[in-house]
Structures are given as structure tokens and as C-alpha cells.
Amino acid sequence: MKIIFYFACFTIAFAQDFKTIFTAFVGSNWNDQEWFYSDIYGGIFGFCENEQLFGGHYVFGKNSLASRQFILPPHYYVKIQLRFWKIDSWDGEVFQLIADQKVYSRQFWPNEGGDFCGRGKKGNNDLLVNIEVSIEHNSQLFALIMTSNLDEHAYYVQVVFRQQESWGINWFELSILECFLGCLSCEDSTSSCLIWSSLASYWQTQMSDDGWLTNGGQIGGSNICGGLLIVGGTSILMQGQSLEKTLKDLPIHYLIKFVFKIWAIGEWEYEKLELQVDNQVWMSESIQNNNPVPFDCGIKQKVSIVNTHTINNHTQNEMNIVIKSNQSSQKPAFWVIQSLDIYIAECSIGCQECFGTEPTMCTKCIKKWGFYQNQCIIAPPIECANVRIVQFKDQNINNPDTFQITIDEVNQNSIDKGQQKLFVSSSISTLTFKFW
Numbered sequence: 001m002k003i004i005f006y007f008a009c010f011t012i013a014f015a016q017d018f019k020t021i022f023t024a025f026v027g028s029n030w031n032d033q034e035w036f037y038s039d040i041y042g043g044i045f046g047f048c049e050n051e052q053l054f055g056g057h058y059v060f061g062k063n064s065l066a067s068r069q070f071i072l073p074p075h076y077y078v079k080i081q082l083r084f085w086k087i088d089s090w091d092g093e094v095f096q097l098i099a100d101q102k103v104y105s106r107q108f109w110p111n112e113g114g115d116f117c118g119r120g121k122k123g124n125n126d127l128l129v130n131i132e133v134s135i136e137h138n139s140q141l142f143a144l145i146m147t148s149n150l151d152e153h154a155y156y157v158q159v160v161f162r163q164q165e166s167w168g169i170n171w172f173e174l175s176i177l178e179c180f181l182g183c184l185s186c187e188d189s190t191s192s193c194l195i196w197s198s199l200a201s202y203w204q205t206q207m208s209d210d211g212w213l214t215n216g217g218q219i220g221g222s223n224i225c226g227g228l229l230i231v232g233g234t235s236i237l238m239q240g241q242s243l244e245k246t247l248k249d250l251p252i253h254y255l256i257k258f259v260f261k262i263w264a265i266g267e268w269e270y271e272k273l274e275l276q277v278d279n280q281v282w283m284s285e286s287i288q289n290n291n292p293v294p295f296d297c298g299i300k301q302k303v304s305i306v307n308t309h310t311i312n313n314h315t316q317n318e319m320n321i322v323i324k325s326n327q328s329s330q331k332p333a334f335w336v337i338q339s340l341d342i343y344i345a346e347c348s349i350g351c352q353e354c355f356g357t358e359p360t361m362c363t364k365c366i367k368k369w370g371f372y373q374n375q376c377i378i379a380p381p382i383e384c385a386n387v388r389i390v391q392f393k394d395q396n397i398n399n400p401d402t403f404q405i406t407i408d409e410v411n412q413n414s415i416d417k418g419q420q421k422l423f424v425s426s427s428i429s430t431l432t433f434k435f436w
């Protein structure tokens with residue numbers, strides 16, 4: 001009994017961490033507005049075994065594709081769950097679900113499952129599969145693309161031996177592990193992500209080139225790939241080309257983080273994509289595109305999504321960014337940076353050089369500021385520090401003439417009345433007076 005009890009507790013604690021962000025095609029939630037779908041053969045919702053489906057028999061078949069892009073709150077893990085129905089006589093064809101960088105694919109056969117819907121003769125079995133995909137993920141955008149390489153009809157045709165093949169989904173749920181409250185970007189649940197503020201964000205909501213140059217010219221346009229809009233891509237940004245931009249007037253900082261989502265389109269066989277900042281390599285990814293099912297992306301081709309991030313020391317107030325791709329063969333291959341977020345960890349106010357965002361992590365103050373108790377504070381110019389002391393009579397003190405001035409920086413104590421001159425080294429930028 002005890003063991004079962006503890007196990008149940010553990011499961012609940014874990015399950016509570018995931019936050020459901022989105023559900024669809026379950027209960028009364030059958031809104032397909034934000035979904036893209038193409039090459040469908042009937043009304044968008046079908047049935048199997050009394051369950052309604054997005055797609056289904058006579059609906060999603062040869063060439064059908066359904067996709068959607070999600071904009072997610074700050075998170076470090078994504079989980080999607082859905083029920084997939086294989087309907088009728090799939091003979092070795094593959095269902096492919098791209099969940100950003102993770103790809104679920106499975107081959108199906110005619111006799112798998114039972115007769116729940118569809119054509120309903122021998123060799124036309126239907127199978128329900130619960131699919132769950134979990135990935136480490138921190139891009140704000142999450143792409144979901146579902147398709148298959150079915151090659152026969154989704155609907156009944158009056159030809160003997162002509163088979164039917166279709167598919168559908170329902171009970172879709174997307175959940176995330178959220179960042180620590182207040183963070184914009186994170187790799188885990190701790191509060192260490194509070195250092196990041198947003199420096200720049202490209203291509204997620206607006207599709208302009210934002211001043212990025214590709215081999216000296218502007219990026220020549222956008223594409224629809226798997227139903228989703230992307231800048232660059234087929235015939236626009238080829239393997240071998242690069243993107244470049246210089247950012248100026250950065251706030252004073254000590255760390256920079258890049259979060260990328262790159263789409264590799266066509267034939268990629270371990271060619272490199274490299275991020276160079278100020279001529280130093282910050283990230284280098286070998287890209288391989290071996291997804292089994294090609295789909296319409298300008299033309300019909302294979303697509304892989306790569307999510308990656310890199311954190312580096314950086315302090316200069318300018319940053320030259322080059323994203324290079326490397327071409328090894330003449331096979332058609334293209335790429336896209338679907339989103340790029342740049343985050344910056346700034347020094348505290350008044351700090352010129354630091355190793356952390358806390359005021360005590362500053363190693364040098366900006367001009368006219370100075371250290372006081374390990375923190376930078378505004379230093380009034382000493383020549384202006386004309387201090388006038390007005391003595392108030394305090395009833396609680398027996399001797400009304402008692403007073404004392406201490407000056408911290410020069411370790412000086414004064415109890416004398418009258419005018420006094422004090423010479424201090426010019427290297428001392430601050431004087432702190434304390435009065436008793």
C-alpha cells in the first residue's frame with residue numbers, strides 16, 4: 001500500500017509541473033480557424049468509432065497536410081499529445097509529425113488494428129495510436145506539421161483492387177514547463193534566467209528582412225512551407241549563402257544569448273550552419289535532413305527544423321552577426337531562420353564592467369560614478385561638495401555642543417568646530433560624510 005501511495009504522489013507532483021497551453025479537437029473544442037490544411041477530400045471533420053476527428057475517412061488522404069504554428073509563453077520543455085487514427089489499407093506508408101526539431105514517424109500496414117470505420121472489408125483495418133512527443137525547447141515559436149506519403153485514394157472508387165487510405169487526429173493537447181516567473185527565456189526552472197532581457201527579435205511576427213543582408217543584398221522574399229510563412233527558403237536562401245547584420249549601441253552587458261529556429265530544406269547531408277559574432281564562431285551545427293516524407297515547401301521536398309541556442313561572454317557595445325551556411329554538393333538545398341531571439345544580460349545601473357547583474361558584481365563603474373560599499377553610486381563632483389552643517393538643539397542630549405563628522409574614504413574624524421581644509425587624493429571620487 002505504501003509503495004503505491006508514494007508512487008501516486010510522485011506522479012501528481014510531476015504532472016502538476018506541465019501547464020496545458022492549448023487543446024483542440026476534444027469536447028466542444030472543434031475550432032479549426034488557426035489550422036492550415038491542404039489537399040483534403042471532404043468536410044474537414046470525419047468520424048471513426050463514434051469519435052469525431054480532424055480529418056478522418058474521406059478527408060485526409062494522399063498529399064493532405066495539416067499544420068499550425070504556436071506562440072508560446074517562456075518555457076523550456078514542450079509536450080504534445082494527440083490520438084492518431086490510421087484508417088483503411090495503408091500498405092507500408094508513413095505518417096509523419098514534425099514537432100519542431102523532433103519528428104515522429106511510423107509505418108502502417110493494412111491488417112493493423114480492427115474495423116472501426118472507413119471501408120470495412122478485410123485488409124482495411126483501422127488503428128488508434130496515442131502519440132506523445134516531448135522536447136527540450138525554448139524558442140517562442142513552435143511548429144507542428146502533419147502529413148503522410150499515402151499514394152492511394154482517400155475515398156471509395158469503383159475499381160476492384162483500388163484501395164483506400166486516410167487518417168485523422170483528435171484529443172490534441174500542447175503543454176509546457178514554464179520558466180521561473182518573470183523570465184523571458186530559460187533552459188530550466190531556476191531563477192537564474194532572471195538575468196535576461198530582450199535585445200532583438202527577428203521574423204516571428206513580421207516578415208520583413210529587418211536590415212539583414214544576404215551576400216551583400218537584401219533577402220529576396222518569403223515562402224510558404226508546410227502551410228507556414230517563412231522568410232527565405234526555397235530558391236531564396238541557398239545552401240552556401242550567409243546572412244549578416246551589425247547591431248550597435250548595445251547597453252552595457254556581459255552575456256549574450258541567441259535562440260534560433262532554422263529550417264533546413266532539401267538535401268542537407270551534414271553541411272554546417274555556423275554563427276559567427278565579431279569573427280568568432282559561437283555555434284556550429286551539422287545539419288542532416290533525413291525526414292521520410294517530403295511535402296510542399298515551394299516545391300515538394302524534405303524539411304527539418306533545428307532549434308538551438310548559445311550563450312557567450314560579450315561586452316562590446318557593437319556586435320557583428322554572420323550566419324553562414326556551407327555548401328558541399330550541387331544538390332538543391334535551402335534554409336531559413338524562422339525565428340531569432342537575442343537576449344542580453346545587462347550590468348547594474350552605473351556599472352561599466354561586470355560579471356553578473358547584481359550591483360555587487362560590478363568590477364568598474366561608469367564615469368563620474370564610484371564604488372561605495374561594493375556598489376556603484378553617483379559621485380557628486382567633490383569640488384561642489386560644499387557642506388553646510390546646521391546644528392539643531394536636541395533636548396535629549398545633555399551636552400548641546402557635542403558633534404562629530406566622519407569621512408569614510410579618508411578615514412578622518414572631526415569634532416572641531418570652525419573652518420577646516422581637507423586635501424584628498426584625486427583618485428578618490430567620492431567622499432561620504434556622516435554626522436552625529
Ligand SMILES: *[C@@H]1O[C@H](CO)[C@@H](O)[C@H](O)[C@H]1NC(C)=O
Pocket residue numbers: 311312313
Ligand atoms: C565567460 O567567461 C568566464 C570567465 O572567463 C568563464 O568562466 C565562463 O565560463 C564564460 N561563460 C561563457 C558562457 O562562455
Ligand SMILES: *[C@@H]1O[C@H](CO)[C@@H](O)[C@H](O)[C@H]1NC(C)=O
Pocket residue numbers: 272274326327328
Ligand atoms: C564547410 O565548413 C568547414 C568548417 O567551417 C570547412 O572546413 C569546410 O571546408 C567547408 N566545406 C565546404 C564545402 O565549404
